[in-house]
Amino acid sequence: MSVAKVGAVVLDCPDPRALAGFYAGLLGGTVETESGWVELKTPGGPVLAFQEAPGHVPPQWPAPDRSQQLHLDLTVEDLDAAEKEVLALGAKPLDAEDRSRTFRVYADPAGHPFCLCAC
Known part of the structure; x- marks a missing residue:
């Protein structure tokens, strides 16, 4: 029995949409944006999420x-x-x-x- 499961791997970055586009080109999947939060839903893999980090x-x-x-x-x-x-x-x-x-x-x-x- 586990306490939790991986929901997403989140990367801080200066431009979330651009970085999600890079990983979509590399891994495939669908990019979804919701109020500043960008997720890449990869086929058969974990969700990669990207959040803006000013001064990254x-x-x-x-x-x-x-x-x-x-x-x-x-x-x-x-x-x-x-x-x-x-x-x-x-x-x-x-x-x-x-x-x-x-x-x-x-x-x-x-x-x-x-x-x-x-x-």
């Missing part, structure tokens, strides 16, 4: 003094193909040097780190 300071990876706050691990079949798509959507690579690993780290347009992981 993006995390830096890796940096202990500006922690990543949270990150998403996103599973893909083809790392190279997925990388092209996330870069076209506006992601920035954070660890382009080591291409031999089974994951790659990027930042979304608001600076939150996320990983593409080979399945």
Whole structure:
């Protein structure tokens, strides 16, 4: 028995609609807006929610003094193909040097780190 279940993963950001659009392009799903709160309802996955945070300071990876706050691990079949798509959507690579690993780290347009992981 659990006390709670995940209702949504919420990311603070400077522009909730823009960041929801980025993740909709990456994951699919439907973007819904309600009085400043933006949600992305992903097919078969959790709800990602985005709230405006004036003065948002993006995390830096890796940096202990500006922690990543949270990150998403996103599973893909083809790392190279997925990388092209996330870069076209506006992601920035954070660890382009080591291409031999089974994951790659990027930042979304608001600076939150996320990983593409080979399945």
